[in-house]
Amino acid sequence: MENRLFIFDTTLRDGEQVPGCQLNTVEKIQVAKALEALGVDVIEAGFPVSSPGDFNSVIEISKAVTWPTICALTRAVEKDIDVAAEALKYAKRKRIHTGIGTSESHIKYKFNSNREEIIERAVAAVKYARRLVDDVEFYAEDAGRTDNEYLARVVEAVIKAGATVVNIPDTTGYCLPSEYEAKIRYLFEHVDGIHKAIISTHCHNDLGMATANTMAGVLAGARQVEVTINGIGERAGNTALEEVTMILKSHADLGIQTNINTQKIYPTSRMVSSLMNMPVQPNKAIVGRNAFAHSSGIHQDGVLKNVQTYEIIDPHEVGIDDSSIVLTARSGRAALKNRLGVLGVKLDQGKLDMVYEEFLKLADKKKDINDDDILVLAGADRSLNHRIKLDFLQVTSGVGVRSVASLGLNISGEKFEACAVGNGPVDAAIKALKKIIDRQMTLKEFTIQAISKGSDDMGKVHMQVEYDHQVYYGFGANTDIIAASVEAYIDCINKFKL
Ligand code: KIV
Ligand code: ZN
Numbered sequence: 001m002e003n004r005l006f007i008f009d010t011t012l013r014d015g016e017q018v019p020g021c022q023l024n025t026v027e028k029i030q031v032a033k034a035l036e037a038l039g040v041d042v043i044e045a046g047f048p049v050s051s052p053g054d055f056n057s058v059i060e061i062s063k064a065v066t067w068p069t070i071c072a073l074t075r076a077v078e079k080d081i082d083v084a085a086e087a088l089k090y091a092k093r094k095r096i097h098t099g100i101g102t103s104e105s106h107i108k109y110k111f112n113s114n115r116e117e118i119i120e121r122a123v124a125a126v127k128y129a130r131r132l133v134d135d136v137e138f139y140a141e142d143a144g145r146t147d148n149e150y151l152a153r154v155v156e157a158v159i160k161a162g163a164t165v166v167n168i169p170d171t172t173g174y175c176l177p178s179e180y181e182a183k184i185r186y187l188f189e190h191v192d193g194i195h196k197a198i199i200s201t202h203c204h205n206d207l208g209m210a211t212a213n214t215m216a217g218v219l220a221g222a223r224q225v226e227v228t229i230n231g232i233g234e235r236a237g238n239t240a241l242e243e244v245t246m247i248l249k250s251h252a253d254l255g256i257q258t259n260i261n262t263q264k265i266y267p268t269s270r271m272v273s274s275l276m277n278m279p280v281q282p283n284k285a286i287v288g289r290n291a292f293a294h295s296s297g298i299h300q301d302g303v304l305k306n307v308q309t310y311e312i313i314d315p316h317e318v319g320i321d322d323s324s325i326v327l328t329a330r331s332g333r334a335a336l337k338n339r340l341g342v343l344g345v346k347l348d349q350g351k352l353d354m355v356y357e358e359f360l361k362l363a364d365k366k367k368d369i370n371d372d373d374i375l376v377l378a379g380a381d382r383s384l385n386h387r388i389k390l391d392f393l394q395v396t397s398g399v400g401v402r403s404v405a406s407l408g409l410n411i412s413g414e415k416f417e418a419c420a421v422g423n424g425p426v427d428a429a430i431k432a433l434k435k436i437i438d439r440q441m442t443l444k445e446f447t448i449q450a451i452s453k454g455s456d457d458m459g460k461v462h463m464q465v466e467y468d469h470q471v472y473y474g475f476g477a478n479t480d481i482i483a484a485s486v487e488a489y490i491d492c493i494n495k496f497k498l
Pocket of ligand 1: 167172202
């Protein structure tokens with residue numbers, strides 16, 4: 001059995017599909033370049049037929065990246081495949097990822113079809129794609145709930161038709177690890193010609209088993225894993241890249257190697273979290289804030305005597321470098337540039353100057369500036385072209401009194417002001433905002449997160465606001481959490497389709 005495991009990263013496709021995680025093309029290129037430096041083998045760059053933005057991003061990522069294969073998703077539809085091939089034209093190595101649902105419910109309800117017709121459509125799509133590119137991956141959507149005998153027929157047919165990789169997605173995150181392992185083994189035992197293709201896992205985390213299922217698939221012979229940074233993805237997410245790669249590194253006895261430079265894991269995780277406005281849960285394996293924090297006395301004592309008593313991974317192995325994290329008001333442009341470089345962010349001189357200005361302002365308010373602060377600052381000009389901007393905000397609040405806010409907005413160069421009273425400072429500020437922007441909008445979700453630990457810390461606010469039957473996602477970051485909340489609300493409003 002070949003012991004090299006290919007890492008197929010779908011952060012920019014399955015991950016980016018998550019509401020609120022959308023990136024613009026420049027940000028996607030930034031992530032793609034970080035994935036290249038991390039050492040992934042395949043970058044799934046998008047679903048080109050789905051939107052002009054996705055089409056364009058696949059083109060630009062293809063131009064920007066050299067080593068990884070660039071992959072584009074399609075349905076088993078000729079038009080999709082044509083558009084994907086066109087979007088991939090600049091890729092040095094290209095792959096089309098086409099497929100169709102194979103479970104009973106997909107066949108019956110999604111396609112109103114039957115098993116034989118699905119096989120015909122699958123074969124036709126693979127043959128069509130093979131006329132345009134040499135590397136074609138086929139996905140049997142909902143393979144997790146497809147019976148093994150029929151799945152084996154589909155897999156055999158698409159390999160005969162020229163599929164180079166066959167993806168067995170547990171689309172709904174339903175399988176038990178033992179079931180998923182048995183499924184992959186069944187395919188190896190029953191599909192003629194299976195060794196002509198690479199079998200790939202693609203697991204979702206609805207029941208918290210994505211990584212376990214992926215590992216079960218690998219132990220059964222799969223040699224590609226489809227993963228995302230921080231496990232982001234539809235619903236409960238996809239298998240996390242950092243988990244699979246560190247499992248294989250920690251269990252070197254399995255003898256399965258990847259091309260991942262594990263020291264780039266943490267900076268890549270921070271970059272993706274920051275650009276996608278998707279916080280990483282503190283107890284997330286490998287990249288969570290507490291992943292290496294020993295808090296109980298017994299554990300601290302053990303770690304001080306010998307770190308291996310409670311730590312199976314050295315944090316440096318995943319790129320956590322405590323000594324280099326903190327910058328202060330005395331740090332110069334070069335130190336900032338260097339730190340951004342370590343975090344995978346490269347800025348031109350003009351942008352660096354802007355970020356440095358903001359850095360100095362923040363350093364005035366906050367003693368130590370950490371990696372998360374820097375990443376927020378580097379992304380801060382995302383609101384530069386916004387039509388509506390916060391001009392000023394003053395809030396008075398306290399115990400036993402109602403909060404009062406006065407707020408000014410700049411809307412396309414024109415100034416507006418309003419005051420309001422509310423139940424707490426955020427409520428007062430948002431009421432004042434709504435006096436100026438008089439629309440029927442409802443706050444659906446509101447999360448405040450401190451970036452690290454100090455009371456002078458930057459607060460990040462994620463918001464969802466419903467307007468005209470659509471939910472919009474907004475983000476704000478400020479040392480003043482009331483201002484961050486108003487910024488997040490304004491970020492939502494700027495996205496309204498008016
Ligand atoms: O989860 C899934 O089935 C997918 C396919 C489109 C590969 O993401
Ligand atoms: Zn998926």
